[in-house]
Amino acid sequence: MASELKSVSFKNGNLNLAGELRFPPGFDANAQYAALIIVMPGSNVKEQIGAFYGERMAQRGFVTLAFDPSHQGQSDGEPRDLESPAARVEDIRCAVDFLTTLPYVGEHCIGVLGVCAGGGYAVNAAMTEHRIKAVGTVVAVNIGRAFRQAMPTPGAVANLLDAVGQQRTLEARGGEPRREKWIPDSLEETKALGITDPDTLEAVAYYRTPRSYSPNSTNRRLYRSDAQLLGFDAFHLVGELLTQPLQVIVGGRLGTTFSFDDGKRLWEQARNKKDFFVIEGAGHYEMYDVPQYVDQAVERLESFYQEYLSR
Numbered sequence: 001m002a003s004e005l006k007s008v009s010f011k012n013g014n015l016n017l018a019g020e021l022r023f024p025p026g027f028d029a030n031a032q033y034a035a036l037i038i039v040m041p042g043s044n045v046k047e048q049i050g051a052f053y054g055e056r057m058a059q060r061g062f063v064t065l066a067f068d069p070s071h072q073g074q075s076d077g078e079p080r081d082l083e084s085p086a087a088r089v090e091d092i093r094c095a096v097d098f099l100t101t102l103p104y105v106g107e108h109c110i111g112v113l114g115v116c117a118g119g120g121y122a123v124n125a126a127m128t129e130h131r132i133k134a135v136g137t138v139v140a141v142n143i144g145r146a147f148r149q150a151m152p153t154p155g156a157v158a159n160l161l162d163a164v165g166q167q168r169t170l171e172a173r174g175g176e177p178r179r180e181k182w183i184p185d186s187l188e189e190t191k192a193l194g195i196t197d198p199d200t201l202e203a204v205a206y207y208r209t210p211r212s213y214s215p216n217s218t219n220r221r222l223y224r225s226d227a228q229l230l231g232f233d234a235f236h237l238v239g240e241l242l243t244q245p246l247q248v249i250v251g252g253r254l255g256t257t258f259s260f261d262d263g264k265r266l267w268e269q270a271r272n273k274k275d276f277f278v279i280e281g282a283g284h285y286e287m288y289d290v291p292q293y294v295d296q297a298v299e300r301l302e303s304f305y306q307e308y309l310s311r
Contacts, residue, residue: 003058010067010098012091018074019067019095020046022058027104034109034309035102037095037132038066039118039125042083042143043182043207043221045073047214049115052289053138053298057113060302062309063105065095073216081179081218083225085121085143085232092125096132108133109309113301115288116259117143120234123266127241134308136247136301139259139287140266144232146258157230164227171224178223183207185219199255202285212289235262238269246270247304249297251282259284275304 004023009016024033036057038050046054050066058064070087071077077087092112099105111134114122119140126132151157167178183203184190190204206212207219250263260278267276277300282293 003055010094012070012094015070015076017067017070017091019065022054022064024058024061029104031104032106033063033104034305035063035065035099035105036305037092037112038064039092039112039114039122041116041118043217043219045214045216047216048212049288053113053115056298060298062305065099067095079177079222081220081222083221084228088121089125092121093129096129111136111305111309114140116141123238123242124234126244127237132244134245134305136304138249138297139251139284140263141257141259142234142262143229144234145262147226147229161227164224167223179220180223182219182221197256199257199284202283206285206288235266235269238266239271242270243272245308246273247275247301249277249279249300251284251287252278252280253283255284257284
């Protein structure tokens with residue numbers, strides 16, 4: 001039986017963020033529940049991973065909140081398609097604000113669950129947002145590391161920063177905004193480009209086919225975002241500031257997202273680590289929606305949050 005779903009809106013400054021609350025079976029508005037904020041990858045919207053993990057955790061007894069980031073999906077924000085780490089992290093703080101206004105959410109029972117880049121954003125927010133009492137990640141990616149690592153040739157980063165600056169000047173003078181694709185728009189395009197990397201193929205199969213396609217996910221990133229992403233380190237100061245209990249879940253099949261390595265680095269730096277769980281045979285994108293792997297993650301997460309969000 002599907003959980004009860006409620007569309008909601010909450011504020012980040014002057015922006016309205018579009019979200020979805022899910023409630024456990026037999027929900028009683030006069031009781032209090034632990035709540036989880038589902039933090040999603042770049043380009044992902046609430047109808048995708050937010051719905052998938054949000055539904056499964058609601059079935060396990062949690063109130064869950066998934067939302068479209070500022071500037072994306074059905075949330076407000078101009079320019080559109082901006083992927084700003086600062087905005088993404090502030091979105092999470094504002095989601096905590098919103099949950100604290102709900103009488104059926106325990107004020108001291110709020111956790112985050114971040115997937116892929118959302119795992120990095122969740123960790124980064126939790127370091128300075130102590131109303132978050134427990135942090136779970138699934139195939140967490142430090143998106144800043146990923147963007148820097150994607151440009152290994154000497155001078156590539158500096159050249160990109162120069163190009164972003166030139167584009168911003170052009171736009172300030174009235175030129176058209178530039179947008180880049182996160183991934184190819186179709187499997188046919190991927191084939192035409194000669195791409196054979198299994199992770200890229202799996203990403204396209206997830207995002208750009210009926211498997212999990214959403215019209216609210218544009219698959220476009222405003223070009224100026226890249227400068228902000230290059231200067232971001234999701235795990236900077238983890239060893240000093242991340243004091244909450246931490247659950248790290250990674251896929252056992254290594255690939256070109258390097259989420260296993262990011263998860264291991266996060267684990268090694270953290271002070272209050274509780275569990276590092278490898279799901280054997282799972283690739284990065286299979287941890288998005290393949291039941292045989294996701295079910296293992298959800299079972300582990302349920303035990304973790306029940307222990308640390310019930311105090």
